[in-house]
Amino acid sequence: MSLLQTTTKPTRERILDAAEALFATRGFRGTPLKEITELADVNIAAVNYHFRSKDALVLAVYERCFHPLNEERMLLLNQAEAAAAGAILTLEQVLNALFEPMMRTWQTNRNFILLVGRLQSEPDSQLDLFIRNLYAAMIQRFLDAAHRAAPDVSEADLFFWIHFLFGGVVYSLINSQDVGKRYPGQSLSETPDAFLSNLISFGTAGLRSRSPLKSSRS
């Protein structure tokens, strides 16, 4: 085994892997610790040793999953701004930095999008607060960039708009297998690049059509 990737991962990571997959497909309350430890091939007491409780494990799974994604989004936005050398980004560029990492992640790990869906389906005040904090800085960063790109739109409308698009993307990806079954080979979710470019033109055109913009100054 030595240097090959068949080297056994540490217990803690194996638990996280198993929990991520099971939480995604069955939900938190729907998956007993027993199943997690069986899938991870570790002893049932290991969860309580490495994490403190099941709730803490849930938080750890989300943190491992979402923190890098948000970092990547902000990195992309920083890079775009640096490349623009002081010029204001377009709405298209802002949306790209927001959703490109998401679509890229989607190609290799479909669990994470199901975990997002779980946030809607299993409200847990502690988890909810945790996620909110995890997202706060990123959301504010993109809100500011979007506001510079579209100064005529109120921040409230931009906030709403970003969340609307986010909800649409999540829902579409979660239910993408339905589209795929119904229209084989024609699902946008199967071609992430096309999905992203459609999303960006869809989202920007939609925002520009809204009444607050119609009655904009200048």
Next chain:
Amino acid sequence: MSLLQTTTKPTRERILDAAEALFATRGFRGTPLKEITELADVNIAAVNYHFRSKDALVLAVYERCFHPLNEERMLLLNQAEAAAAGAILTLEQVLNALFEPMMRTWQTNRNFILLVGRLQSEPDSQLDLFIRNLYAAMIQRFLDAAHRAAPDVSEADLFFWIHFLFGGVVYSLINSQDVGKRYPGQSLSETPDAFLSNLISFGTAGLRSRSPLKSSRS
């Protein structure tokens, strides 16, 4: 009590009311039967008598909630088509028939939208299949109308588009209290009429901007 509305509802309905509220705020697995029967002020054994099991109760709650809504959507579409007297409906009219009943329901009962969110939780379950059947006829009906309204767009794209908008609406409504807290009085969710008209212009403009339409004939 006699004729007043304080007349006690039948046990079966009281259970459905309590279950709807608790499922919405806590999820299925998150709410024990005990809490439902306590809120409904009925004996715990009544659930098993009136419904057969907890799973059957879940289905009953969804059926009572979504069936009338879908009927109303189709009724509105029928009426619009009748009023058009053979002419083809616009995309705007189709979207209005689809989302107007939803926004109207939202004003009086906010539980139902949370119940939609809960559906993301158990993808493979009996509930998922049940809901799919409940929606199938309605979705096909609107898909046909949308295809007549926008013959240049493929059915696969229209299917995707409708679901994307649906996801955006659900997400926005579920998280509407966030927008409300952050921007008091400015949340579109607080004014359902504005929400609906914005949604319709947003959705149609977005669809018309998409690449398949850009390269449309005529």
Next chain:
DNA sequence: GTCTATAACCTGATAGAC
């Protein structure tokens, strides 16, 4: 139809040996 009592089961957590 409604209630009490209880069965049968599963859950997360921990103590303590190795």
Next chain:
DNA sequence: GTCTATCAGGTTATAGAC
């Protein structure tokens, strides 16, 4: 760090009296 054994609590479902 890992395991076995077990606890304490909560869950759905049902049998049987009223």
